[in-house]
Amino acid sequence: MSARKPTIADVASAAGVSKGLVSFALNDKPGVAADTRNRILAVADDLGWRPSLSARSLSTRTSFALGLVIRREAEVIGADPFFPSFIAGVESVLSERGRALVLSVVPDGAAELATYRTLAGDNRVDGVFLTDLRHSDQRFALVEELGLPAVALGHPASNVKFPFVELDDTSGIQAAVEHLISLGHTRIGHVAGDPEMIHGGRRRESFADAMRAAGLDGSLVIETDFSVSQGADATRRLLDGPHAPTAIVYANDPMAIAGLGVAQQRGLSVPGDLSITGFDGTDISAYVFPALTSITSDPVEWGRVAARTLLDQIATGVASNVALPPAQLLVRASTAPPRHHAEHPSALR
Amino acid sequence: MSARKPTIADVASAAGVSKGLVSFALNDKPGVAADTRNRILAVADDLGWRPSLSARSLSTRTSFALGLVIRREAEVIGADPFFPSFIAGVESVLSERGRALVLSVVPDGAAELATYRTLAGDNRVDGVFLTDLRHSDQRFALVEELGLPAVALGHPASNVKFPFVELDDTSGIQAAVEHLISLGHTRIGHVAGDPEMIHGGRRRESFADAMRAAGLDGSLVIETDFSVSQGADATRRLLDGPHAPTAIVYANDPMAIAGLGVAQQRGLSVPGDLSITGFDGTDISAYVFPALTSITSDPVEWGRVAARTLLDQIATGVASNVALPPAQLLVRASTAPPRHHAEHPSALR
DNA sequence: CTGAAAGCGCTTACAG
DNA sequence: CTGAAAGCGCTTACAG
Numbered sequence: 001m002s003a004r005k006p007t008i009a010d011v012a013s014a015a016g017v018s019k020g021l022v023s024f025a026l027n028d029k030p031g032v033a034a035d036t037r038n039r040i041l042a043v044a045d046d047l048g049w050r051p052s053l054s055a056r057s058l059s060t061r062t063s064f065a066l067g068l069v070i071r072r073e074a075e076v077i078g079a080d081p082f083f084p085s086f087i088a089g090v091e092s093v094l095s096e097r098g099r100a101l102v103l104s105v106v107p108d109g110a111a112e113l114a115t116y117r118t119l120a121g122d123n124r125v126d127g128v129f130l131t132d133l134r135h136s137d138q139r140f141a142l143v144e145e146l147g148l149p150a151v152a153l154g155h156p157a158s159n160v161k162f163p164f165v166e167l168d169d170t171s172g173i174q175a176a177v178e179h180l181i182s183l184g185h186t187r188i189g190h191v192a193g194d195p196e197m198i199h200g201g202r203r204r205e206s207f208a209d210a211m212r213a214a215g216l217d218g219s220l221v222i223e224t225d226f227s228v229s230q231g232a233d234a235t236r237r238l239l240d241g242p243h244a245p246t247a248i249v250y251a252n253d254p255m256a257i258a259g260l261g262v263a264q265q266r267g268l269s270v271p272g273d274l275s276i277t278g279f280d281g282t283d284i285s286a287y288v289f290p291a292l293t294s295i296t297s298d299p300v301e302w303g304r305v306a307a308r309t310l311l312d313q314i315a316t317g318v319a320s321n322v323a324l325p326p327a328q329l330l331v332r333a334s335t336a337p338p339r340h341h342a343e344h345p346s347a348l349r
Numbered sequence: 350m351s352a353r354k355p356t357i358a359d360v361a362s363a364a365g366v367s368k369g370l371v372s373f374a375l376n377d378k379p380g381v382a383a384d385t386r387n388r389i390l391a392v393a394d395d396l397g398w399r400p401s402l403s404a405r406s407l408s409t410r411t412s413f414a415l416g417l418v419i420r421r422e423a424e425v426i427g428a429d430p431f432f433p434s435f436i437a438g439v440e441s442v443l444s445e446r447g448r449a450l451v452l453s454v455v456p457d458g459a460a461e462l463a464t465y466r467t468l469a470g471d472n473r474v475d476g477v478f479l480t481d482l483r484h485s486d487q488r489f490a491l492v493e494e495l496g497l498p499a500v501a502l503g504h505p506a507s508n509v510k511f512p513f514v515e516l517d518d519t520s521g522i523q524a525a526v527e528h529l530i531s532l533g534h535t536r537i538g539h540v541a542g543d544p545e546m547i548h549g550g551r552r553r554e555s556f557a558d559a560m561r562a563a564g565l566d567g568s569l570v571i572e573t574d575f576s577v578s579q580g581a582d583a584t585r586r587l588l589d590g591p592h593a594p595t596a597i598v599y600a601n602d603p604m605a606i607a608g609l610g611v612a613q614q615r616g617l618s619v620p621g622d623l624s625i626t627g628f629d630g631t632d633i634s635a636y637v638f639p640a641l642t643s644i645t646s647d648p649v650e651w652g653r654v655a656a657r658t659l660l661d662q663i664a665t666g667v668a669s670n671v672a673l674p675p676a677q678l679l680v681r682a683s684t685a686p687p688r689h690h691a692e693h694p695s696a697l698r
Numbered sequence: 699c700t701g702a703a704a705g706c707g708c709t710t711a712c713a714g
Numbered sequence: 715c716t717g718a719a720a721g722c723g724c725t726t727a728c729a730g
Contacts, residue, residue: 053471055723057403103452105440122402264638289613404707
């Protein structure tokens with residue numbers, strides 16, 4: 001009824017105990033008789049007491065929040081649907097545990113590192129998610145220096161002291177290449193992502209490995225920064241080259257959609273003249289024409305598991321690495337036998 | 350040098366003043382001689398003192414953070430590139446003012462309201478952004494009840510006590526309709542967004558108004574939830590109807606891209622048989638084939654201005670509404686005269 | 699099993 | 715213009 005929010009002192013006096021005991025009851029500490037504890041909690045509930053977050057933060061040096069720093073250039077940020085889904089997964093875990101997500105979006109590496117420093121220095125978060133891992137990633141040393149608990153998405157290149165949650169994307173790329181080969185393709189190109197990023201580089205290697213395993217030339221690769229515009233550009237260069245591919249494996253869906261646009265603009269039929277595969281199985285990839293064969297993962301689940309892992313790491317100081325189910329090839333309409341191979345037996349398999 | 354982070358007491362004793370004076374100097378309060386102030390600040394800098402956020406929060410009841418609650422169903426969340434860009438704009442302002450962004454993603458209206466309550470009850474944020482405004486939006490009463498400063502994106506339907514930052518999208522829709530009419534189209538359909546949402550409803554009205562102004566039938570409208578799948582579905586229904594349109598105005602780009610897919614799947618040529626316009630001018634819309642005529646706004650700038658407005662509102666209790674430059678029609682390749690009107694004079698204008 | 703008290707690191711009247 | 719002290723609302727040894 002009073003305008004003032006009730007504090008722990010109000011609860012203590014209403015329950016006829018000391019503030020300390022209320023705190024113990026709240027935090028499930030031992031040393032409180034069961035019925036005393038229940039009485040205290042009932043009184044707290046009656047009064048509508050919500051323990052003050054800032055008071056708890058000050059005495060426990062805990063912020064009850066987790067941090068996510070996204071480093072993306074303005075041009076790339078909108079096209080990638082990974083983060084919204086990932087964040088939805090993270091949120092589903094945090095909300096039920098009374099934690100909040102602090103999000104930063106930064107344009108470059110310097111701002112990224114500065115942001116982690118500020119987050120840690122302000123005690124703004126209790127731990128951070130590390131996404132878009134890079135080779136020789138400076139964040140690994142930084143979070144250690146800062147003593148900031150962390151969880152990485154993907155398999156770090158070097159040994160690190162924090163847990164990671166990985167989702168194998170190599171088998172998906174391999175499956176895509178094998179699928180194309182089984183359709184009769186032999187000249188297959190790859191529009192790769194940013195080679196600085198571990199997952200960009202690894203998808204590229206998986207492509208090369210799969211081609212090599214089939215005795216084919218896997219050097220038809222163009223690197224990009226994962227952006228739509230570079231995806232379109234890479235497609236043009238591939239098609240203009242001396243050995244134009246009959247199929248292209250893209251490192252993400254937005255680039256594949258841009259590649260589809262380039263092909264169509266040139267009057268090439270997809271998949272008749274050119275087969276195309278994407279990566280991520282985004283919503284929209286099912287609705288372009290032809291519907292995109294893609295490699296699907298589950299970013300929402302990735303978010304959930306990463307959040308749980310980070311929370312464990314913070315609470316106990318240790319958490320085990322998790323391997324999520326690998327990304328799966330989802331065959332839709334953008335892949336078919338190459339035109340001059342249409343009657344090839346392998347196409348009938 | 351010490352492992353312990355310096356506190357205000359360390360700064361005070363090092364500078365030979367009281368803690369109170371350090372606080373006054375830090376917060377630019379009057380009553381500190383200029384050279385004393387400079388000396389204190391220099392000492393603080395020397396010691397590498399970072400005022401504790403939680404201590405400040407506890408005494409000032411300020412969190413130095415802003416909240417954004419995004420209510421989206423899982424299916425829609427990934428496809429809409431608005432939020433990543435908007436957030437990047439918000440961040441650019443917050444980071445330079447030492448504020449953080451607390452982000453929540455919730456699946457439905459009940460969770461949305463509960464989240465605002467928690468954010469306010471925990472004093473987790475000093476104010477909130479209100480996006481995706483609805484008619485008779487329950488959040489308007491809620492933020493008032495909670496005493497939570499807010500800024501709305503778009504023009505609220507009712508009178509509200511907080512400022513809003515709007516971006517006119519009606520003139521863009523009108524320009525699109527007029528553009529299509531000038532090309533010779535008379536049967537124009539509209540794949541509308543969620544009618545519950547103010548911007549969804551308003552785009553629909555703008556469409557109807559523009560058609561009416563030209564003496565055309567503006568009833569060829571199908572409502573959706575803004576999702577890609579419903580966009581595709583609405584397109585099919587429009588094309589299957591008794592008066593199949595020769596042009597369709599979509600309420601967002603992802604639906605327009607899905608509509609393009611549907612048209613192509615049916616063997617319709619775009620823009621030959623069907624002209625299409627999108628909304629938002631997303632990156633990818635320039636790379637599909639044919640490149641999408643769309644209506645472009647500037648979500649990054651929207652984020653910047655909204656953040657500044659909310660910060661003003663929090664600091665001073667008032668802030669003026671802002672009208673951003675209206676969304677602009679960007680004509681690309683997905684619009685052309687209808688085939689049987691190709692020789693119509695209006696097409697040559 | 700319970701209580702009284704100090705402490706977390708700031709801010710802010712209040713007195714000089 | 716400056717200092718000493720109380721207060722924000724919790725948690726946590728410490729003593730019983």
